[in-house]
Amino acid sequence: MIKIENxxxxxxxxxxxxxxxxxxxxxxxxxxxxxxxSDAVQGIKTMxxxxxxxxxxxxxxxxxxxxxxxxxxxxxxxxxxIAAITRSIVNNVRYAVERATGxxxxxxxxxxxAMKHS
Numbered sequence: 001m002i003k004i005e006n007x008x009x010x011x012x013x014x015x016x017x018x019x020x021x022x023x024x025x026x027x028x029x030x031x032x033x034x035x036x037x038s039d040a041v042q043g044i045k046t047m048x049x050x051x052x053x054x055x056x057x058x059x060x061x062x063x064x065x066x067x068x069x070x071x072x073x074x075x076x077x078x079x080x081x082i083a084a085i086t087r088s089i090v091n092n093v094r095y096a097v098e099r100a101t102g103x104x105x106x107x108x109x110x111x112x113x114a115m116k117h118s
Contacts, residue, residue, distance in 0.1 A: 067106035
């Protein structure tokens with residue numbers, strides 16, 4: 001569970017919810033082909049789970065000082081402006097997470113791990 005303390009008490013939200021929200025928002029940004037497994041554990045899960053069932057693929061969420069740090073590993077279309085895509089992802093993910101949960105997003109790191117030719 002992702003737990004954030006505030007002056008009213010504590011809030012806990014399922015990591016699956018966060019991963020699903022973040023992955024969905026990032027995947028729907030222009031130029032993004034999909035999410036990429038970010039570590040060995042996710043790589044193994046990719047082989048085991050049927051396509052589309054692994055909600056946390058390419059998403060890592062940490063809580064530091066009561067704020068969220070998000071790491072996203074993506075695959076982009078060949079020939080698109082990577083700087084523009086990453087700015088779009090950062091803005092869209094930050095907005096969606098803060099609006100849906102009320103949690104402050106400290107930082108969104110976007111790693112372009114692959115490119116796909118059309």
